[in-house]
Amino acid sequence: MRSRTTSLLVLPGLALLVLGFLIPSLAMLFSPPGTETGEIFVRLGEMITDPYELRIIGRTVAIGLVVVVVSITLGFPIAYLLARSQSRWAGVLLALAIFPLLLSNVVRTFGWLVILGSNGVIGQLLTGLGVLEEAPQLLYTELAIVLGLTQLFLPLAIISCYSAVSQVDAGLDDAARGLGASRTRTFWDVVVPLSLPGLVVAATLVFAGSVTAYTTPYLLGGSSQRMLSTQLFSYSSVTIDWAGASATAMIMTFLVFLVSGLSSLAARRGATS
Amino acid sequence: MKTSRPVAGTLAVAGYIIMIVPILFVVATAFSAGSTLKFPPDGLSLRWFGEALSYDPFLESLVTSLQLAVASTAIALLLGVPATIAIHRGRLPGKNIVESLFLSPLIVPELVVGLALFQQLVITYNLENASVLLIGHTALLLPYAVRVTGASLANADPSLEEAARGLGASPLRTFVTVTLPILRPGLFSAALLGFVTSFNNVPLSLLLQSRDARTLPVTMLDYVQQSYDPMVAATSTLILGATVVIAIIAERTLGFAKIFGGINR
Numbered sequence: 001m002r003s004r005t006t007s008l009l010v011l012p013g014l015a016l017l018v019l020g021f022l023i024p025s026l027a028m029l030f031s032p033p034g035t036e037t038g039e040i041f042v043r044l045g046e047m048i049t050d051p052y053e054l055r056i057i058g059r060t061v062a063i064g065l066v067v068v069v070v071s072i073t074l075g076f077p078i079a080y081l082l083a084r085s086q087s088r089w090a091g092v093l094l095a096l097a098i099f100p101l102l103l104s105n106v107v108r109t110f111g112w113l114v115i116l117g118s119n120g121v122i123g124q125l126l127t128g129l130g131v132l133e134e135a136p137q138l139l140y141t142e143l144a145i146v147l148g149l150t151q152l153f154l155p156l157a158i159i160s161c162y163s164a165v166s167q168v169d170a171g172l173d174d175a176a177r178g179l180g181a182s183r184t185r186t187f188w189d190v191v192v193p194l195s196l197p198g199l200v201v202a203a204t205l206v207f208a209g210s211v212t213a214y215t216t217p218y219l220l221g222g223s224s225q226r227m228l229s230t231q232l233f234s235y236s237s238v239t240i241d242w243a244g245a246s247a248t249a250m251i252m253t254f255l256v257f258l259v260s261g262l263s264s265l266a267a268r269r270g271a272t273s
Numbered sequence: 274m275k276t277s278r279p280v281a282g283t284l285a286v287a288g289y290i291i292m293i294v295p296i297l298f299v300v301a302t303a304f305s306a307g308s309t310l311k312f313p314p315d316g317l318s319l320r321w322f323g324e325a326l327s328y329d330p331f332l333e334s335l336v337t338s339l340q341l342a343v344a345s346t347a348i349a350l351l352l353g354v355p356a357t358i359a360i361h362r363g364r365l366p367g368k369n370i371v372e373s374l375f376l377s378p379l380i381v382p383e384l385v386v387g388l389a390l391f392q393q394l395v396i397t398y399n400l401e402n403a404s405v406l407l408i409g410h411t412a413l414l415l416p417y418a419v420r421v422t423g424a425s426l427a428n429a430d431p432s433l434e435e436a437a438r439g440l441g442a443s444p445l446r447t448f449v450t451v452t453l454p455i456l457r458p459g460l461f462s463a464a465l466l467g468f469v470t471s472f473n474n475v476p477l478s479l480l481l482q483s484r485d486a487r488t489l490p491v492t493m494l495d496y497v498q499q500s501y502d503p504m505v506a507a508t509s510t511l512i513l514g515a516t517v518v519i520a521i522i523a524e525r526t527l528g529f530a531k532i533f534g535g536i537n538r
Contacts, residue, residue: 006363010371013352013415020408021378024393025386033396074288077281093289095524098534100292103516104473106490107509110497111295114302114506119311121298151291158288159534183278212382215475215490219497229384229476236388236480246392249385256382 029250032242043243044250053231057251060228063142064210064255067149071206072199074150075157076165080191082158083165084173097158100151105215109148112220116144144220145227149210156209157202164198165191197270204263208256228252296513303506310501321507331508334492338472341488345410346467350460352411353418358452360419361426362434375419378412386413387480395481402483409477414467421466425459426452462532465523469516 032040047053078097082090100108115121116138123135138144168191176186192199217227226234228248235245298312303322307315325331353375359365360372378386390409394400433455437447478488489512493505523529 006359006365009355009359009363010365013356013375013419014371016352016408017374017377017412017415020390020394021381021386021412022374024389025381027393027397028385028389032392074284074291077284078288081278081281081285091530094534095520095529096289097292098530099516099520100296101533102469102473102520103296104490104509104512105475106473106493107299107512108296110505110509111297111299113497114298114310114312115295117310117501119309121312124312147291151295154288154292162534187281208382212384212476214384214479215494218494232384232388233479236391242392242396245388249382249388252382253385256380260380 028246029253032246035243040243040246040250044247047244047247047251056226056228056231059142059225060211060252061255063145063149063227064207066146067153067210068203068206070146070150071154071157072161072202075154075202076161076192076195076199078154079158079161080165080187083162084170094162097155099155101155105152105213106219108151109216109219112144112148112151113139116147116220139220140222140224142221142225145217145225148216148220149213152213152216153206153209156205160198160202160205161195164195164201167198168194197267200263200266200270204259207259211255212252228255299506299509300513302503303510305503305506308502310503310506314503321503322511325504325507325511328504330487330492330496331489334487334489337486338488338490341406341410341478342468342471345407345414345471346464348407348411349414349418349467350422350463353415353463354422354456354460357419357423357426361423362431362452372419372423376416379416383413383474383476384480387477390477391480401486402481403486406478406481406486409481410471410474413474413477414471417466417470418463421463422456422459425456429455458527462527465519465532469519 126132214229232248235241305314306318394405437451
């Protein structure tokens, strides 16, 4: 193809991206409507010194990290067992782990209302058995958000770990076992180190997903357990505070870029060492 | 496999419980005869399915969601596929930069994109919510269109197209008889992924909503806030059923794990 034809093929898509995504995104970060130049940076400065805002940022980061740890602790064993299994059920179980990715987040998260709500399964069970007089407050807690986000992002963790573990030659496991290493030692000294790049990818995806998710903190955290996402929506659609919304968006974007940057740095280190 | 590795087996079971059990409870409460969301439900009935299917806001927003998903997927493919061909087969200056531009909507949080489009296009330039929603969803789907169809092209040998041209086929004929068949599985995957991604999207649809541009997931979230009855559970069960059908179609045609998990088995 000649280079002029080639450019014509790319142009319409590029136009949409530049006008419908790039320019608005940059403009929002620097000049929200009705604000003076630089106002957003003043706002950003106020935000990262305000105790209430800091608690929201802290909660978002902390929940993100906890969800990463839980998702990998549960997801890596699933990936490992599925990748090493000879059973014909492994394919079905893998499909079952990927299927939730297709399903609406609203549908997936709604189930926790039935489980954790005041008339929910756990509350009814505990009061019914006489363990507690009154159903415990489980909904609108950080625990509820962690459970919901883990449910949401486990499939991503499993897929990343699965690709990594399948690339580790099963012969290496056998070799380590043959040389007298226990199953546990083989797992920690052979399988885990060799799957590390996949683990880094999984951790990055899960963290970025958790600190930007909206549906889960909205349904399971409510207004008492605000995260950056629910705070951003409140600024943009309830209080109509454009500078506040843009500053929150900046913090959220910074967190995601920081973690992606660290992870590609780690990947490069891993590749050269 | 569970008996020989007790710790890994236990963790794996816990993982599956967290992923799957909440979905089962949604289905169970959908068949409730009572009017509050509780478990075990007060009796069994199909009452809430009837209510959901005759509740106008859900029906109207379902139509909006379907139209938006079909339109944004179609536009994303129409813009994305020519770009993919140019990136993989043409002599394009700054090829890598162009490709990363097409993938860039993936790295910015969707909520941030939604806010940007709302502030800059709806508020500042006074564009209609419905058109901005379409622009936003299309931008969101472009990376899938470019990446998934690109994978089909990257796996195929470019010399096939050169051979067709060398044998005297016109560029159009080469495209229709050689390139298009190579692209077909990628197109199919990208269309399925795009449709599902747009239909399920919350962040963009939430920030760009207006009275006549509200999607089903956003309407469901609003409804949960106002009333605590099993109608959302019934609607969710219907969505679950439709999603299972899509998953089965995907499995029968190309392999489910390959399309949605990016796993080559």
